[in-house]
Amino acid sequence: MVLSHPTPRNTRIWKEITHMTKQTMLAVLKARSTPGVELQRIAIPDPKEGELLVKVKAASICGTDISIYDWTPWAEGHIKPPVVIGHEIVGEVIEINPSASSGQAVYAEDIKIGDFVSSETHIFCGSCYQCRIGNRHICENMELFGIGRNGGFAEYATIPIRTSWKNERSVPIEWMSTQEPLGNAVHVVTKAKVSGKRVVVFGLGPTGLCAVAAAKAYGAKEVIGINRGEYRRKLGKSMGCDATYDELPKALVNQCDVVLEMSGNASSFVQGLEAARIAGTMIAFGIPKSDVSLNAGKYLINKELTISSVFGRRIWETWYQVSDLLKSKKVNLGKIITHECKLKDFEKAVAIMKSGKCGKILLRP
Template identity: 40%
Template structure:
């Protein structure tokens, strides 16, 4: 297929993005061309849109933004056999080398040469995207496109929460952005006894309650450490999932976890964070787990099963939908924190 398509392009090294007409991508023999049906805005997209310190050191405009999507296969290369034209699909967004020690030992989610769709390559805030067939995840035909488009970030939350045992545990979720909200629902579905959700936006805290949080805490109006101390009888949270990337919240997460507990960190701080390693890690004997992406493809199977089961209220997460041309409205809501998951429709 040849021609032009509309796309949201990070057009310069500064704040914002713009709609442009760009070439429809041409596929290779091991790739498929996908017509995008729904795409959703991620916190990483917001980092790039705002042009913060992290994005300034990572991305190279101009290029098409976006990495979360669902769509229909409209073309396939001659070496593609795992999907057919007309299939409903999403994609694992980490493009990995398959040759490094991590890839060869079953840890390709931390491949040494990972490239991320919409960060290091052309993204999906467009009408079409071309991707290697090995990255394609086939969706059930009955799965709505909006829900199918949020599986990738849902997988991040699955990986973060299920990296440790949460059954019967006190789980603290710090940061109730869309992935934090997903983590709340996943922790509850996985059998956590208490799920404490922390944020500074009332809108998102109310969503956290709908997702199953047993306690919501406005971190500016309450002392998070005192709240956890009360709920845990002074022991601390068994598991802390840090989803915010805020330096103060990260430090609080290490202080609120119990001796021998687990801190799983998905949030990306813009700058280095000073942690009291002696008192908050070593002498407490805790485990710290850095979370990147999804286990390929164990997490995808867990994600698909959790969504299909209905045990996590995924529909509650999707609060706004705009056309692709209205992308600025979606980014504004994300920056303000007055939304759950924002869907864009090409």
């Protein structure tokens, strides 16, 4: 591994920082254990050993950020304020503090100053059982970028080198920050093996919309989208849905080869089991906010379904697959990026998110 160690600090960052007042940056901070966030000026972080400092170019808002904003029970269990939130980002590398221990699981050996990198949200330990058998995305000691540690809704961010993805410059910057939902979708779709199949996608939020596009790209015969809100059904059509409905039509009960549950609604989970044909496949991705009650005999036994679940992206297999889809333009992420806001207008972006009349919202520092 060859990394130029910028000691003392890389001159480029110093030049930039000295132009700024008191070396501070604007950041969206989960400052307290109550609903809401605060926009604050805080110190620009120093990259620790094994980390990069990036100047954030774009970020996108995720449903998780809204859970944090609303301070849901899930957020309460995962966050210890103060934390800079935001995990879907792209930034330009302006400082590299390489790892001293060669035994650390470093991926991005060739990352250089000036590269555009995105962060994998799941910061793996590299040494637990799951990491050792190639399941780093479900590491037992996982830390979460922008959730358990400071993230990227800020002008600058530090990212561990081992969870940094170096982007191809041919991919638009806006798409670089929106790879996470596509990565989730690609993991879901590849696990389901959709080629030549009739696929039904429950929930057309950004990840569901990406699942529609990915299913088409991986050769699904037909893709049907189910979503209550009309705005996102229209987006579903533009991403490749052959048909969309507000709920499962009777004609599709027991008729779908593959069900992708992306909504996180307990009722959609059961509707998905209804939609699956005998010996069909269902992949659950959306996290239900309430308990799911189902007739196990009817669905799990009699239908002999293959039911599986997905949590995040395989590191780095899924990222390579995403990169191929973006470079070949088989998936156009531009269609789901419906709004853009300044970082300082974060509250406005939250209001748009909550209206449901949006796809991805891009934040520009």
